Amino acid sequence: MNESPIPSQVKSPKIAIIGNPNVGKSTIFNQLTGLNQKIGNYPGVTVDKRTGSMHYHGASYEIIDLPGTYSLYPNSEDEIIAHRVLNQLSEGEKPDFVLMVIDSCQISRGLFLATQLIDLGLNMALVLNMADIATRKNIAIKSFEIFKSLGVPILSTDARGEKGLDQIRELIHQQNFSNKSTFLAIEEVVPAAFLDEVKAKFGFSNSYQAYQMLRFGDKDKTISIEDKNWIKSKLAERNFDLDKAQLEETKIRYRLITAIVEKAVVKTPDVKKESGIDKILLHPVFGYLIFGAILLLIFQAIFAWASVPMDLIDGFFAEMSGWVSTLLPEGPLASLITEGIIPGIGGVVIFIPQIAMLFGFLAILEDTGYMSRVVFLMDRWMRPFGLHGKSIVPLVSGVACAIPGVMAARNIGNWKEKIITIMVTPLMSCSARLPVYIILIGLVVPDEFIAGIFNLQAVALLGLYLLGVVGVFFTALLMKHVLKSEEKSFLMVELPTYRAPRWLDVLLTMYNKSKTFVMEAGKVILAISIILWVLASYGPPERMDAVRAEGEAKLEAATSEGQIAEIENETASHLLENSFIGIMGQAIEPAIRPLGYDWKIGIALITSFAAREVFVSTIATIYSIGSDTEDELTIREKLNQQVNPNTGEKVYTTATAFSLMVFYAFAMQCMSTLAVVYRETKGWKWPLIQTAYMTALAYFSALLVYQILS
Amino acid sequence: MLITADSIPITRAAIIQDILDSPLKINLMELGFLPGKTITLHHSAPMGGPMAFKLDETILALRKTEASLIEVQLL
Numbered sequence: 001m002n003e004s005p006i007p008s009q010v011k012s013p014k015i016a017i018i019g020n021p022n023v024g025k026s027t028i029f030n031q032l033t034g035l036n037q038k039i040g041n042y043p044g045v046t047v048d049k050r051t052g053s054m055h056y057h058g059a060s061y062e063i064i065d066l067p068g069t070y071s072l073y074p075n076s077e078d079e080i081i082a083h084r085v086l087n088q089l090s091e092g093e094k095p096d097f098v099l100m101v102i103d104s105c106q107i108s109r110g111l112f113l114a115t116q117l118i119d120l121g122l123n124m125a126l127v128l129n130m131a132d133i134a135t136r137k138n139i140a141i142k143s144f145e146i147f148k149s150l151g152v153p154i155l156s157t158d159a160r161g162e163k164g165l166d167q168i169r170e171l172i173h174q175q176n177f178s179n180k181s182t183f184l185a186i187e188e189v190v191p192a193a194f195l196d197e198v199k200a201k202f203g204f205s206n207s208y209q210a211y212q213m214l215r216f217g218d219k220d221k222t223i224s225i226e227d228k229n230w231i232k233s234k235l236a237e238r239n240f241d242l243d244k245a246q247l248e249e250t251k252i253r254y255r256l257i258t259a260i261v262e263k264a265v266v267k268t269p270d271v272k273k274e275s276g277i278d279k280i281l282l283h284p285v286f287g288y289l290i291f292g293a294i295l296l297l298i299f300q301a302i303f304a305w306a307s308v309p310m311d312l313i314d315g316f317f318a319e320m321s322g323w324v325s326t327l328l329p330e331g332p333l334a335s336l337i338t339e340g341i342i343p344g345i346g347g348v349v350i351f352i353p354q355i356a357m358l359f360g361f362l363a364i365l366e367d368t369g370y371m372s373r374v375v376f377l378m379d380r381w382m383r384p385f386g387l388h389g390k391s392i393v394p395l396v397s398g399v400a401c402a403i404p405g406v407m408a409a410r411n412i413g414n415w416k417e418k419i420i421t422i423m424v425t426p427l428m429s430c431s432a433r434l435p436v437y438i439i440l441i442g443l444v445v446p447d448e449f450i451a452g453i454f455n456l457q458a459v460a461l462l463g464l465y466l467l468g469v470v471g472v473f474f475t476a477l478l479m480k481h482v483l484k485s486e487e488k489s490f491l492m493v494e495l496p497t498y499r500a501p502r503w504l505d506v507l508l509t510m511y512n513k514s515k516t517f518v519m520e521a522g523k524v525i526l527a528i529s530i531i532l533w534v535l536a537s538y539g540p541p542e543r544m545d546a547v548r549a550e551g552e553a554k555l556e557a558a559t560s561e562g563q564i565a566e567i568e569n570e571t572a573s574h575l576l577e578n579s580f581i582g583i584m585g586q587a588i589e590p591a592i593r594p595l596g597y598d599w600k601i602g603i604a605l606i607t608s609f610a611a612r613e614v615f616v617s618t619i620a621t622i623y624s625i626g627s628d629t630e631d632e633l634t635i636r637e638k639l640n641q642q643v644n645p646n647t648g649e650k651v652y653t654t655a656t657a658f659s660l661m662v663f664y665a666f667a668m669q670c671m672s673t674l675a676v677v678y679r680e681t682k683g684w685k686w687p688l689i690q691t692a693y694m695t696a697l698a699y700f701s702a703l704l705v706y707q708i709l710s
Numbered sequence: 711m712l713i714t715a716d717s718i719p720i721t722r723a724a725i726i727q728d729i730l731d732s733p734l735k736i737n738l739m740e741l742g743f744l745p746g747k748t749i750t751l752h753h754s755a756p757m758g759g760p761m762a763f764k765l766d767e768t769i770l771a772l773r774k775t776e777a778s779l780i781e782v783q784l785l
Contacts, residue, residue: 071740105767109742137767243736250739278769284756376771380759389760490734490776492741495762495769 012053012060014094015172016085018117019101020110021068022369022496024129024160026050028101029065030508031165032172039512047081047410048516049093056169064095070109072116073246074216076413084220086120087212097177098124099168104134104141104156107265111146111257115183118150119208123177125153127168132158133497138268145264151180160502184256186211189248194238201230211249215242277498281370287377294370295396298361302354302400303431309353317346335537336530344529347611348522351403351672354431355517356510358397358404363509367501372493379491385473386480388417389491395421395472398428399465402673403521406680407513416485422680423690424475426673429468429665432612436664437464439616443636444657467665471697517676524675532581532610539579547574576621581606595663595699596656596706598644605663612669655709659702667698715749715772715780716761723750724782732779741770743780 019025030037033052040049050065066085067078074080084090086098098117102110107128117124128134128143143154153176157164171177186208187195198210217223217231235242280286321338328334365371371393379389387395390412397405405425412418429437438461445460538544551571558564576582585603592602600622608615616635623638642651668674668691677687718724726747729735742765743749752769753762762771 073736073740075737108766109740109768112740139767246736247739250736254739254744278753278762282753282755282762372771376753376760376762377755379773380755380757488733490737491760491771491773492734492737492776493771495771 012062013096013175014062014064015097015099016064016066016093016095017099017101018066018082018086018113019068019129020070020103020106020113022494023068023101023103023106023110025068025101026065027160027502027505028099028127028129028157028165028168029063030502030504031162032169033063035508037508037512039516047077048512049081050512054169054172056173059173061172064093069113071113072120072212074219077410078413080219083212083216084222086117086122087209089220089222096123097172097175098122099127099172099177100124101127101129104128104131105137105139107141107146108254108257108261111150111260112253114152115150115253115257116208118152118179118181118183119186119206120212121179121182121206121208123179125155125171125177126150127164128154128156130158130160131156131163132160140266140268142264142266146260149260149264150183152178160499182208184249184253186249188252189245190214190240191238194234194240197234198231202227211245215246278373278495281373282376287373291374291377294365298358299399301361302357306353306357306400310350313346313350313353317342317349336533339537340530340533341526344526344533345522347529348518348525348672351401351517352514354401355404355407356514358400359408359513360506360510362393362397362404362408363506364501367499367505369496369498372495375491375493376495383489385476386417386420386483387476388412388414388421388489389493391417391421394425395428398425398430401430401432402426402428402670403517403676404513406673406676407517410680414485414487414489416480416483416487417489419483419681419686420476420479422677422686423479423693424472426668426670426690426694427468427471427475427666429465430612430670432670433464433664435613436608436615437461437661439619439635439639440652440657440661443639443652444654464661464665467662471666475693475697520679521672521675524678525672528671528675529610532607535580535584536576536607537579539575539583543578544575547571547578550574573622576603576618594706595702596653596659596710598651600642601651601656601660605667605669608669610671612664615664615669653710655706658709659706662705663698663702665698666694666701668694712781712783714778715751715763715782716774716777718749718751718761718763718777718782718784720751720754723748723785725785726780726782728781730779730781734776734779738776738779742766743770748785749780749782 017025017029029050029052032054036054037050037052040051041047047067052063052065054061054063064085066082069079069082072083072086074083081090085093085095088094100110100114100117102114114124114126126146128141131141134141141156143156147154153171155164155167155171157168190207190211192207194214195207195210198214199205199207202210202213204210204213214231214235218228281290321342324342325334325338328337362371365374374392375389377389378392382389382391391409393411394405394409397408402425405428406422409418409421409425412421441457441460445457448456450456450459548571551567551574554567554571555564558567582603584606586599588602588606589597589599592605597605600619603622604615604618607618619639620635623635623642639652640650643649644651674687674691677690678684681687712727713724714730715724715726726743726745726749728745729738729743747765749763749765751761752764755761758774760771760773761777762769763777
């Protein structure tokens with residue numbers, strides 16, 4: 001039973017932290033490891049693997065933060081990971097010791113998982129966390145009674161107040177983990193002979209581990225088909241009902257736990273009434289109004305605060321390009337670095353303020369306990385569209401930026417609901433669409449008031465945002481009927497007691513999410529930026545050389561500074577026209593003509609695949625405004641002057657501008673989102689489907705708009 | 711009279727009698743919805759949305775379909 005794996009002298013001992021959701025497990029992990037954290041991946045799933053190292057009295061320990069779970073019965077990807085690691089099935093993550101965190105107010109629920117771990121034969125210790133709240137709720141715990149029944153070391157802590165953390169460090173340092181007995185003999189529900197057969201087959205020594213393999217081996221993607229078939233055949237051979245066995249186990253386990261809790265926990269009835277906050281926050285009317293107000297506040301903050309660091313980052317990378325170009329001799333290498341790689345890295349880094357801030361706010365909402373209230377309020381309205389109450393977080397984040405939104409979708413347990421959420425989130429109007437909208441609205445919508453109060457331009461902008469929302473629900477509904485899934489959707493979520501957020505946890509979330517984005521999506525984004533740069537800087541050599549020669553000839557003849565700038569801008573425009581991207585833009589002209597676009601707009605459509613706001617700078621280059629200008633008025637004037645050489649009509653008519661806005665509302669013009677979807681779905685299938693459907697939706701909607709308006 | 715938890719009136723308490731057979735039975739039980747426990751309906755989201763029950767010291771939200779798997783006796 002008790003074969004504790006002896007930690008080798010070279011490698012530091014591995015300690016896994018496990019517990020129910022909302023018990024302060026991650027706070028303990030953060031306090032123990034500080035900034036010595038690593039985020040990795042478990043094979044085959046999107047669950048983040050959080051590991052860190054703890055240094056104490058000259059020794060070093062590896063700490064693994066496992067996803068929260070109520071039992072060893074896995075229901076979601078998160079729980080499969082906990083299941084696999086604790087069953088010692090995950091190569092490279094076999095913990096030497098387990099630190100099980102229990103909410104002092106929820107002893108019996110915590111003991112359910114704790115006793116399963118005991119039965120697995122793991123060397124462990126219990127931490128009764130949130131002791132302060134238990135005291136406040138008049139719950140007295142005799143931990144010695146629990147120790148007598150379970151035989152594992154027990155500590156009492158208050159991780160938010162950092163009380164008892166030194167005790168945890170000391171316990172880890174002394175390796176004061178143990179496991180003396182079996183809590184529930186699984187032989188009571190599964191015949192011993194059957195368990196022996198499984199143990200022999202898989203080389204297990206523990207009966208409960210054998211039972212877990214029988215019960216859940218089928219859900220674990222890392223178990224081979226042969227082994228799965230072996231399990232199935234054995235179950236069929238014995239005509240063994242696993243569901244019944246599991247129910248039986250649950251009942252016995254809870255009966256035994258109840259006996260302990262009756263002895264160990266003394267509750268004095270609370271005379272005080274429950275806090276009335278939920279009466280307001282979950283109110284059928286005020287609840288929604290308050291949620292709306294909080295969202296508004298968050299976006300206000302993101303738009304106001306994120307723009308400052310974003311401008312700084314933008315400026316910094318522009319400076320850097322300039323500085324590097326003075327160092328390197330002119331040539332293709334310098335150009336690759338200053339126009340391809342540096343702006344490419346800048347394009348990744350520029351998202352960090354938004355991602356960090358959004359995740360900061362999400363962490364605060366999560367940590368205070370408000371987020372599960374939002375899930376409670378919104379579930380009813382999401383469900384008809386094949387979404388889950390938890391989908392509200394990604395969708396709302398999508399208004400700032402789809403990237404954190406897609407990253408936040410991993411909390412949704414149900415596969416189908418998660419995929420639909422990821423697929424529709426980029427349809428929400430993100431902040432990168434704003435510059436495009438503003439230029440085009442300014443061009444064709446008069447700055448007038450209707451009915452004396454509504455500014456027409458504002459109404460048009462609001463309409464575009466609503467269009468995105470309509471697109472989300474329409475597409476979700478469609479996907480709900482197309483995607484097939486056997487998995488049953490359910491909502492069982494705890495509404496935790498309200499608490500002040502833990503700032504260290506919030507900061508670490510912001511840091512870790514930004515780091516994950518840069519490390520994982522960054523590679524894809526950088527690769528695509530370099531490809532786009534090559535396509536925009538190179539073209540058939542004879543054509544490009546001719547343009548350059550012509551430009552130089554004109555420059556020779558130039559007489560004034562103004563003339564030189566004009567010629568340089570013109571040359572840049574001609575170079576772009578003759579580059580591979582320019583040629584592609586011209587090639588797609590027949591396809592986009594029915595939408596009201598000419599080939600110059602076609603070029604902008606292709607370059608803004610990098611990011612939507614690139615539309616503006618491309619347009620600036622094409623119309624020889626000079627790529628460094630950010631003056632919207634100049635761009636607007638130029639656009640207004642554009643006429644079709646064949647018909648003599650304006651290029652940017654109302655119909656074309658609206659068609660373009662609708663196109664940008666729906667099209668997947670963002671390689672960063674694509675990269676994140678690739679990361680979150682573990683493959684190219686979904687990002688490709690997403691790009692295809694969004695492009696089709698954008699194309700046909702824009703076609704419809706143009707044909708109606710023109 | 712036996713009813714299912716989805717029809718508990720707001721703020722009323724009830725004792726769990728049984729959890730009906732379904733693939734979600736285990737999930738409910740591991741959360742602590744066990745025969746003999748008392749649950750109280752605290753909140754109910756509008757238009758047939760989720761319901762929030764107090765069970766021991768925690769508030770747990772379930773959809774109506776999940777609540778209908780819990781057989782209770784009103785107190």
